[in-house]
Amino acid sequence: MSKSENTRLVLEAALERIKQGKPKRIPAHRKLSVRAVEEEANLGNGSGYYYPDFVEKVKQTKVEIAENKGEIVQPEILTVRTKLKEQKRIKDNYKAKYEAEREKLALFAAAQHHLNDKLIQALARVDDLEYEKAELCKEIARMKRSNITAIHNK
Incomplete structure (x- = not known):
């Protein structure tokens, strides 16, 4: 037997x-995949893909297994x-x-700008009033x- 045939048998x-349902090296609840079979066989990652008919199997x-459990298996494209x-x-x-948060931010920025403008106007008015007071x-x-009036001593 060649090495390839031994690997395939393993x-x-x-x-x-x-x-x-009686694996030795992987948990029994693990999903079935080529990688899971490779780990169970104690082989390297990707070694099962050398056998395309095995991958199909x-x-x-x-x-x-899915049909036995009553699950519906969807094709890969679906x-x-x-x-x-x-x-x-x-x-x-x-x-x-x-977009909603961006709109909120725009409204906040507009309100901030409006308040800043009012503050500048109020500070200018305060300066005018202080000048008028002086x-x-x-x-x-x-x-x-x-x-x-002068007070003279007579």
Whole structure:
């Protein structure tokens, strides 16, 4: 027997143990995959893919196990389409949330700008009033000085 035939026999035996629910090296609840069979056979990653008919056998066994459990096995293209639709839905959801938050930010920025403008106007008005107050104080001082009469000693 060649090394290739030995490897194939080891893979077949590992698949059979998994199929019977009595694996030695992997948990019994683990999903069936080529990688799981490789680990059960104590072989390297990707060694099962050298045998395309074995890969098909693993896929067929997976379908059979799912049918025995009463599960519906979707073709791979439908699974991919379902995942794509889910990702699109999530993306659209995040996009809608992003746009809503962006609108809130724009409103906040506009309100901030409006308040800043009002503050600048109020500070300018305060400066005007302080200048007017100073002028009035000078005017009052001048008026009081003009009402002062000299007291002469006679």
